[in-house]
Amino acid sequence: MLISQIGELEIRGEGDKLVSLTLVSKRNSNNPSLISGSENVFTGWLISYFNGKERKQMNEVNFLIPFKGKTREILLELLRVGYGEIVTYGELAKRINTSPRVVGNAMSRNPLPIFIPCHRVVRVNDIGNYSLGGKETKKWLLEFEERNLKLKP
């Protein structure tokens, strides 16, 4: 359990692999305080992410991704989108030869948001949706990353 700027997060693992990250309760204040529960490599990563210090993806070997085929490909491809970068659904689709609709479908079932940065995938003329707290949270995350890059590029 971890209280972040976007709300209370819960992460679940299985063995030494990360299985899911969910938002237990949303929080609207901009209070940047972070409260963490038990520490492990995953909460540790999250804490430095929310401190604006972590800019790298965690290695995919730490993730348990219960999909095969395109959905899995899409999720793994997403790990190559860097901090503060954004791509559209269509762009990501092109990289692995599929359609934007399929990318959206894969995003909507991403079990590990933030670890797998689906908030960096946006619509062409709009921000698009986000399962971990809706559009405002997605926007917050993108602005947060942008702010951190400006602070210390």
Next chain:
DNA sequence: GAAAGTAAAAAAT
């Protein structure tokens, strides 16, 4: 197997 669902995009209006 077919049909419906999906966090999209392009084309048509």
Next chain:
DNA sequence: ATTTTTTACTTTC
């Protein structure tokens, strides 16, 4: 600027 195809992959009958 809104509506209507087109799209391909997964899930659910």
